[in-house]
Amino acid sequence: MRGVRINVPPVKRYEAGFAATLLARIERLRGRCAEIGWQLDFLTPGWLTAELMPTLAKLNVDFTVAHFGMFFARDGVKQPGFRHLLELLRRGERRCWVKLTGVYRMSVAKGFADAAPMAHALIEAAPDRLIWGSDYPHLSFAEKIGSIELWNLLGKWAPDGATRRQILADNPQRLFGFRAP
DSSP: EEEEEEOOTTTTTOOHHHHHHHHHHHHHHHHHHHHHHHHHEEEOOHHHHHHTHHHHHHOOOOOEEEEGGGGOGOOOTTTTHHHHHHHHSSSOOOEEEEEEEEHHHHOOOOGGGGHHHHHHHEEEEEGGGGEEEEOOOOOGGTOOOOOOOHHHHHHHHHHHHHHHHHHIHHHHHHHTOOOOO
């Protein structure tokens, strides 16, 4: 184990004031993670990811944001929450990492084509702060997607071999503290 997940179902509808109810839990887990060198992982719907941006920007531990932040691909790279995520990746303490996972949770386009601009924007912003994962076993999405298709998407998003190596091997090694081979 290398971290703790703060998990709010990605399908949770907007609820005014909900972000504030998480702040004490985030702070408590942040403190514990800081003590033992773990990271926090956030799996939250996009609206909540956006509302938590000020809190995320102040964290003094490494943290990951799963599934592209769960911002809907149909809303594109210019949606405010995703723009703030890009800014967070580029600046500050550089504690933020984004998981290129769960594309099928935020895109419904054929071949997930509408997610490609978001993947490209993340890779351009901070290729050294991204990690990839299949999100296997895909649970309720198993009939729609397979791990091979997801793997091939990374090759389209990051055609440069050095960038793919960074996302697949170098970045997780740094984030999770794996020993070099």
